[in-house]
Amino acid sequence: MMYEGCKKYIPFKPEYIPDRTWPNNVIKHAPIWCSVDLRDGNQALIDPMNLEEKLEYFQTLVDIGFKEIEVGFPSASETEYEILRTLIERNMIPDDVTIQVLVQAREHLIKRTFEAIDGAKNVILHFYNSTSTLQRKVVFRMEMDGIIKIATDAAALIRKLSEPMIAGGMNLRYEYSPESFSGTEMDNAALICQKVIETIGATPQNKIILNLPATVEGSMPNQYADQIEYFIRHLPSRDCAIISVHPHNDRGTGVATTEMALLAGAERVEGTLFGNGERTGNVDIVTVAMNMYTQGVDPHLDFSHINRIKEMYERCTKMVVPPRQPYAGELVFTAFSGSHQDAINKGTQYMQESQSPYWEIPYLPIDPADVGREYEPIIRINSQSGKGGAAFVMQHNFGYDLPKVMHAEFGHIVQVETDRVGKELPAERVFELFKEAYIDATYPYELLRHSFQETTGADGKSHVKFCGTLRHTDTTFDVSGEGNGPIDAFFNAIHGQKMDRFTFVDYKEHAISDGSDSMAVAYIQLRDKDGKDVFGVGIDHNINLAPLRGILSAINRAWCARHRKANA
Numbered sequence: 377m378m379y380e381g382c383k384k385y386i387p388f389k390p391e392y393i394p395d396r397t398w399p400n401n402v403i404k405h406a407p408i409w410c411s412v413d414l415r416d417g418n419q420a421l422i423d424p425m426n427l428e429e430k431l432e433y434f435q436t437l438v439d440i441g442f443k444e445i446e447v448g449f450p451s452a453s454e455t456e457y458e459i460l461r462t463l464i465e466r467n468m469i470p471d472d473v474t475i476q477v478l479v480q481a482r483e484h485l486i487k488r489t490f491e492a493i494d495g496a497k498n499v500i501l502h503f504y505n506s507t508s509t510l511q512r513k514v515v516f517r518m519e520m521d522g523i524i525k526i527a528t529d530a531a532a533l534i535r536k537l538s539e540p541m542i543a544g545g546m547n548l549r550y551e552y553s554p555e556s557f558s559g560t561e562m563d564n565a566a567l568i569c570q571k572v573i574e575t576i577g578a579t580p581q582n583k584i585i586l587n588l589p590a591t592v593e594g595s596m597p598n599q600y601a602d603q604i605e606y607f608i609r610h611l612p613s614r615d616c617a618i619i620s621v622h623p624h625n626d627r628g629t630g631v632a633t634t635e636m637a638l639l640a641g642a643e644r645v646e647g648t649l650f651g652n653g654e655r656t657g658n659v660d661i662v663t664v665a666m667n668m669y670t671q672g673v674d675p676h677l678d679f680s681h682i683n684r685i686k687e688m689y690e691r692c693t694k695m696v697v698p699p700r701q702p703y704a705g706e707l708v709f710t711a712f713s714g715s716h717q718d719a720i721n722k723g724t725q726y727m728q729e730s731q732s733p734y735w736e737i738p739y740l741p742i743d744p745a746d747v748g749r750e751y752e753p754i755i756r757i758n759s760q761s762g763k764g765g766a767a768f769v770m771q772h773n774f775g776y777d778l779p780k781v782m783h784a785e786f787g788h789i790v791q792v793e794t795d796r797v798g799k800e801l802p803a804e805r806v807f808e809l810f811k812e813a814y815i816d817a818t819y820p821y822e823l824l825r826h827s828f829q830e831t832t833g834a835d836g837k838s839h840v841k842f843c844g845t846l847r848h849t850d851t852t853f854d855v856s857g858e859g860n861g862p863i864d865a866f867f868n869a870i871h872g873q874k875m876d877r878f879t880f881v882d883y884k885e886h887a888i889s890d891g892s893d894s895m896a897v898a899y900i901q902l903r904d905k906d907g908k909d910v911f912g913v914g915i916d917h918n919i920n921l922a923p924l925r926g927i928l929s930a931i932n933r934a935w936c937a938r939h940r941k942a943n944a
């Protein structure tokens with residue numbers, strides 16, 4: 377049996393809290409954010425960042441607004457040590473930013489870490505040891521008492537080594553992580569953290585950060601949230617701690633885990649940009665922050681130039697932000713489906729008409745402009761796109777506002793082409809199809825010369841006389857006609873010709889700007905004797921001439937269609 381293999385996995389044992397409160401909460405304000413890009417993210421890269429890349433990345437994190445940044449593991453390697461020293465010695469750390477350094481709960485590494493932070497203004501010293509049932513059994517082969525001793529010995533040493541630093545003016549705070557917290561019995565997790573609080577001397581005025589990692593995400597987000605609520609309720613010195621979470625993404629639910637943990641009382645979040653990090657990554661802070669933003673909560677992080685951040689990220693980490701990554705992916709503000717395109721069109725129109733102060737566009741949970749992405753095509757054309765999509769592209773990319781009655785016909789022309797080529801059509805190709813179908817329909821009838829004479833009668837009404845020369849294949853002939861406007865006069869002029877199988881139904885005209893030149897475009901709807909509508913489009917600098925070209929375009933298109941049919 378193919379799926380028998382699943383029997384070897386031990387299911388997660390949820391913490392049972394019958395009176396849990398977190399599901400009733402909502403996120404009303406941003407947590408404290410801590411970026412671990414330069415440590416957890418960096419350690420997971422195929423090629424970890426070099427000094428210059430790390431410095432550039434650090435600067436971007438500062439610009440985004442991170443006030444706590446884990447810059448590395450300075451006792452782990454010379455490179456890590458050097459990066460920290462460079463940041464301190466080049467004075468690159470703003471006064472309102474705290475750098476965080478990670479160290480295992482081991483004496484020689486702690487001592488080396490203290491050397492590394494010398495001279496820094498604001499520091500969080502982050503120490504950790506692993507506490508999960510599995511790690512205790514297979515890695516440390518130790519009972520919980522031994523694990524607690526590792527943590528408290530480290531806490532005592534850190535407290536001692538801190539004294540001269542604090543006396544020297546450093547704003548030094550502590551963070552303790554019971555690594556693999558989510559795989560630890562919650563009573564044990566609360567116990568070890570309480571012992572650390574007592575040993576390090578945390579107080580309500582000088583709190584320790586207790587960081588509770590889902591080092592390997594092994595449960596559903598609600599189960600992690602239960603753990604957080606349980607832990608908080610069972611920590612005796614809760615008022616001496618800031619509760620932080622550090623979710624990884626092994627089950628692909630890091631964002632949900634983080635959001636539910638915030639509901640359950642977490643006050644601080646550690647994560648990375650775009651979710652870089654070990655294995656499936658750390659939680660993606662961009663998504664968590666922007667999710668808050670779309671609920672009307674200011675995340676206090678600035679992602680208003682997401683493409684710039686993405687470019688830096690991809691260059692420095694050599695990782696790729698996938699096209700469907702929330703908020704940042706290339707395709708996330710694009711609709712291919714016809715019904716989605718139609719709804720976006722209607723939403724955009726509604727926003728314009730209603731002047732609504734709220735964002736009310738279906739299929740777009742956020743205004744792309746809010747992450748600096750307003751210039752990208754929201755609607756792209758493939759074989760799934762509908763009639764509204766092609767019209768949207770014509771309007772948004774080229775300024776042609778096709779009348780609604782033309783959408784279906786032009787949409788069909790575009791769809792035939794997407795089916796033929798079997799792939800997405802760029803906007804330029806959509807325009808070419810429009811031009812070929814309508815504007816270039818100048819055969820067999822073409823207007824060679826024309827003149828208008830306009831007079832106003834005693835009743836104030838205008839009267840127009842049109843005279844012109846038309847070419848039909850290779851013969852030319854003159855026409856003239858009168859009417860209450862240029863279109864009427866022209867239509868009357870051609871009426872006696874073979875072109876009189878049509879009646880005029882409607883037209884729409886607007887200006888388009890073509891470089892420095894302004895042009896008029898006219899969309900014409902005629903109806904033939906069989907009741908079939910035919911459309912034409914004319915463009916000209918002269919607003920009186922554009923509709924005449926549109927009429928000829930419609931007549932020519934009908935003529936070509938008849939001849940194609942006759943020759944088929």
Ligand code: KIV
Pocket residue numbers: 416478504553555556587589590591592622624
């Ligand atoms: O994932 C983890 O548990 C960590 C700790 C070192 C905080 O990165």
Ligand code: ZN
Pocket residue numbers: 416589591622624658
């Ligand atoms: Zn981690």
